[in-house]
Amino acid sequence: MPPIKLSSSLRMAVAALHKGLRKQASYTSSYSMTELETIGFISRNNDILASELASLTRITTQSMSQILKKFESQGLIARTGSSDDKRKMHISLTPAGEKLVKQNRYERDAFLQKRIETLLTDKEVALLEKVVPILDKLAAAD
Amino acid sequence: MPPIKLSSSLRMAVAALHKGLRKQASYTSSYSMTELETIGFISRNNDILASELASLTRITTQSMSQILKKFESQGLIARTGSSDDKRKMHISLTPAGEKLVKQNRYERDAFLQKRIETLLTDKEVALLEKVVPILDKLAAAD
């Protein structure tokens, strides 16, 4: 396959899949893809900083600030000031936030999981598993 | 790998990659991802209908109407009424539209292509080629 064709078809596949996933996410959870990512990062990485979350999710710190404001107003996260640097605010999940993550973690990806299970053969699933880190590599570059 | 972990990591990889691609597209071409997809579909499928384009790109016919309006005002497409059904409008590229497609086709994906070439091994590229149709399958389902 000529390389330009590979990149073009990969782009189209990613765009189509993303569109479907976003639609499904909005269907089931009232949070955007980035908001779901954000809360996932907080749950896996306690006392993380707003700037770190922004860089992980590839949005500006200003946008992340808005998301965190929303989460805080809903009682999902708590901020604790850092002792060594008074500008820094460590972010962590409240019990309510933990509960929401737990409730949603499985439900959130159930849709995609079901598609994988019903549409793909075992061999295709194995291939897919191998490719995820490759996609990560392509996405990670700056 | 447990299936829920695969779907979760696939979702995150797709989201990250899509975000990067969208940013790059806006950087180089002043057309959105969906607009680029749309013009690609028209060039590959002459005399297509607006409703078909909407379904292919997974947006509403109303949104597609806006995109086509923009393209028409820029002289990129032409509409010709159907003889068998007067509601239907067949859409095709004008010479100016063809020119734009040709100019942009390679440039558009050069960024991703370069990443693939510089970041991945031959083996990884081969894997990626095999997986693109699998991603299409996951995306295609309704």
Add this chain to the structure above:
DNA sequence: TAAAACTTGTTAGTTTACCTTACAAATATA
């Protein structure tokens, strides 16, 4: 065959998910 229902497409107005600009406050550097 006339009325009802559906299809195709448009316009208008709204929402969402980001962004940029501007700023405050704390910290690091010259």
Add this chain to the structure above:
DNA sequence: TATATTTGTAAGGTAAACTAACAAGTTTTA
């Protein structure tokens, strides 16, 4: 110690989608 950088927030703007409402043509049905 003045200047630059970092961390975070607030306000306002924008792109790309959406829903609602409608017009006009076509198909179904009573």
